[in-house]
Amino acid sequence: xxxxxxxxxxxxxxxxxxxxxxxxxxxxxxxxxxxxxxxxxxxxxxxxxxxxxxxxxxxxxxxxxxxxxxxxxxxxxxxxxxxxxxxxxxxxxxxxxxxxxxxxxxxxxxxxxxxxxxxxxxxxxxxxxxxxxxxxxxxxxxxxxxxxxxxxxxxxxx
Amino acid sequence: xxxxxxxxxxxxxxxxxxxxxxxxxxxxxxxxxxxxxxxxxxxxxxxxxxxxxxxxxxxxxxxxxxxxxxxxxxxxxxxxxxxxxxxxxxxxxxxxxxxxxxxxxxxxxxxxxxxxxxxxxxxxxxxxxxxxxxxxxxxxxxxxxxxxxxxxxxxxxxxxxxxxxxxxxxxxxxxxxxxxxxxxxxxxxxxxxxxxxxxxxxxxxxxxxxxxxxxxxxxxxxxxxxxxxxxxxxxxxxxxxxxxxxxxxxxxxxxxxxxxxxxxxxxxxxxxxxxxxxxxxxxxxxxxxxxxxxxxxxxxxxxxxxxxxxxxxxxxxxxxxxxxxxxxxxxxxxxxxxxxxxxxxxxxxxxxxxxxxxxxxxxxxxxxxxxxxxxxxxxxxxxxxxxxxxxxxxxxxxxxxxxxxxxxxxxxxxxxxxxxxxxxxxxxxxxxxxxxxxxxxxxxxxxxxxxxxxxxxxxxxxxxxxxxxxxxxxxxxxxxxxxxxxxxxxxxxxxxxx
Numbered sequence: 001x002x003x004x005x006x007x008x009x010x011x012x013x014x015x016x017x018x019x020x021x022x023x024x025x026x027x028x029x030x031x032x033x034x035x036x037x038x039x040x041x042x043x044x045x046x047x048x049x050x051x052x053x054x055x056x057x058x059x060x061x062x063x064x065x066x067x068x069x070x071x072x073x074x075x076x077x078x079x080x081x082x083x084x085x086x087x088x089x090x091x092x093x094x095x096x097x098x099x100x101x102x103x104x105x106x107x108x109x110x111x112x113x114x115x116x117x118x119x120x121x122x123x124x125x126x127x128x129x130x131x132x133x134x135x136x137x138x139x140x141x142x143x144x145x146x147x148x149x150x151x152x153x154x155x156x157x158x
Numbered sequence: 159x160x161x162x163x164x165x166x167x168x169x170x171x172x173x174x175x176x177x178x179x180x181x182x183x184x185x186x187x188x189x190x191x192x193x194x195x196x197x198x199x200x201x202x203x204x205x206x207x208x209x210x211x212x213x214x215x216x217x218x219x220x221x222x223x224x225x226x227x228x229x230x231x232x233x234x235x236x237x238x239x240x241x242x243x244x245x246x247x248x249x250x251x252x253x254x255x256x257x258x259x260x261x262x263x264x265x266x267x268x269x270x271x272x273x274x275x276x277x278x279x280x281x282x283x284x285x286x287x288x289x290x291x292x293x294x295x296x297x298x299x300x301x302x303x304x305x306x307x308x309x310x311x312x313x314x315x316x317x318x319x320x321x322x323x324x325x326x327x328x329x330x331x332x333x334x335x336x337x338x339x340x341x342x343x344x345x346x347x348x349x350x351x352x353x354x355x356x357x358x359x360x361x362x363x364x365x366x367x368x369x370x371x372x373x374x375x376x377x378x379x380x381x382x383x384x385x386x387x388x389x390x391x392x393x394x395x396x397x398x399x400x401x402x403x404x405x406x407x408x409x410x411x412x413x414x415x416x417x418x419x420x421x422x423x424x425x426x427x428x429x430x431x432x433x434x435x436x437x438x439x440x441x442x443x444x445x446x447x448x449x450x451x452x453x454x455x456x457x458x459x460x461x462x463x464x465x466x467x468x469x470x471x472x473x474x475x476x477x478x479x480x481x482x483x484x485x486x487x488x489x490x491x492x493x494x495x496x497x498x499x500x501x502x503x504x505x506x507x508x509x510x511x512x513x514x515x516x517x518x519x520x521x522x523x524x525x526x527x528x529x530x531x532x533x534x535x536x537x538x539x540x541x542x543x544x545x546x547x548x549x550x551x552x553x554x555x556x557x558x559x560x561x562x563x564x565x566x567x568x569x570x571x572x573x574x575x576x577x578x579x580x581x582x583x584x585x586x587x588x589x590x591x592x593x594x595x596x597x598x599x600x601x602x603x604x605x606x607x608x609x610x611x612x613x614x615x616x617x618x619x620x621x622x623x624x625x626x627x628x629x630x631x632x633x634x635x636x637x638x639x640x641x642x643x644x645x646x647x648x649x650x651x652x653x654x655x656x
Contacts, residue, residue, distance in 0.1 A: 030424030071408030088329030132197035132491030145171030
């Protein structure tokens with residue numbers, strides 16, 4: 001396993017109040033709020049939990065329960081690139097297992113690992129809806145079909 | 159001259175953005191349409207001149223000059239390509255044909271006709287019309303949509319909701335994504351009709367985060383619909399309706415309607431026990447219609463052409479059409495909308511053209527990760543709800559994933575259990591613990607412990623009967639179908655022989 005990069009000790013949360021307030025009028029505001037915080041910071045900093053819980057009148061434990069339930073929410077920053085490789089059945093039928101094994105080996109990572117230089121984090125994903133041009137992957141939100149390990153490595157080279 | 163280059167995620171995944179840029183650099187107007195559904199031909203470019211569209215398949219940037227000077231051969235009209243010509247396109251009638259974000263293009267191709275008619279009809283007649291169409295939930299459960307709407311319509315309460323389940327997590331399915339990217343107004347129109355039918359003024363589209371392109375198109379389309387009074391005061395009538403997109407956060411189980419509602423409320427996506435039905439106590443405890451994208455996007459064509467027209471297609475109690483998604487190891491993968499009733503083998507052999515690898519087909523998984531594997535012996539099964547049920551399977555969201563003879567069915571069974579363990583919400587024991595024990599038990603079988611086979615069968619029975627939702631309850635389908643039809647892959651002799 002690759003050691004997780006330590007979160008920055010004091011992330012600048014000066015925008016937090018604004019993000020929270022912008023979502024309070026919604027019915028069921030927590031997920032949109034967490035997405036917005038993650039979009040701004042790259043993860044949901046532990047230092048933000050208190051303010052979120054207070055604004056929504058829930059306990060920090062409840063909040064932790066929600067954040068930890070969903071695969072998308074991070075408690076630490078990811079690498080500069082996030083590479084998601086599909087592991088689901090349609091992709092498996094055209095070699096996704098070998099694809100991900102080789103890609104992970106070339107990067108020296110296990111699933112969810114980040115390279116020591118902070119360049120790339122690799123995560124599994126279960127279906128990108130690209131099942132007729134499999135195997136599929138997503139790099140920083142951009143979709144790729146009929147991928148090879150070489151094509152994936154080229155995408156995250158910088 | 160117009161150039162159509164799809165903005166569909168599958169086309170983008172195969173390089174359509176660069177192709178579109180190349181046409182623009184050559185001075186042409188590019189319309190970013192949806193996909194026509196022939197994914198193996200993406201990026202599929204169409205050139206429109208004098209009202210005639212010519213298609214070009216698998217276009218790369220290097221092909222652009224040749225297409226423009228006429229030296230690259232055209233595939234002819236999309237409508238004449240056999241894969242397309244054999245379809246009955248109702249739900250997907252406009253997908254790929256129009257500019258997804260042009261409301262005038264949408265109207266010119268039959269859009270909003272259904273909504274106008276529905277406004278004239280009033281709530282009770284709307285629900286009756288939908289019942290007569292025979293539409294059943296396209297997300298997988300196949301529950302009659304009209305009955306669900308009627309329950310919500312009759313439910314007391316000042317505030318009701320339409321929730322669109324766009325958490326299309328099943329492997330092998332992409333119909334929701336395609337229609338949201340290729341014809342988003344059809345979903346908006348369907349939701350507006352639902353809102354008028356049941357008396358709801360607010361709709362939510364719970365859209366998975368794995369679909370960034372669909373999120374972008376849907377949000378843009380909703381904005382256009384608001385500016386043009388399709389949303390808000392619906393077409394100037396007395397009914398108010400608005401829609402908001404909510405992005406999921408990577409949990410497969412949130413495709414289950416009660417988990418989805420919890421997630422929408424900002425909670426852990428844990429399954430709720432039923433009753434109470436979401437129709438009576440759904441989002442925030444209020445009466446809620448939860449329908450799949452395809453169910454809702456099919457509503458406009460039902461109201462445009464009439465319930466009888468729609469119900470005239472299909473087989474038995476499976477009325478209308480189904481967008482079948484053909485994927486995996488196939489020569490011709492894509493979306494094939496057809497009336498219910500086509501035998502599975504015809505879809506796999508004739509339509510999809512067999513495997514991409516050229517090797518024999520070993521198994522086909524229908525209905526996503528919770529669907530059964532079908533060996534070629536069962537390829538005569540007509541594609542319909544009851545017929546698949548009768549064969550120990552389900553059509554689910556109509557994904558068909560083809561595997562060639564290199565597939566390891568024990569490995570696929572193990573993956574089904576592993577996936578269930580990863581995605582289980584943890585509420586009920588058969589799913590939470592059972593899936594983990596399932597992986598361990600299959601590993602024992604792999605290691606040659608034949609005594610573990612009856613344990614696996616027993617475990618599957620427990621999960622099937624004792625789970626709260628389809629995740630734990632249906633994971634036994636792929637496992638047991640693999641075990642029953644491919645016992646040689648589970649035989650202890652296998653390891654020794656290798």
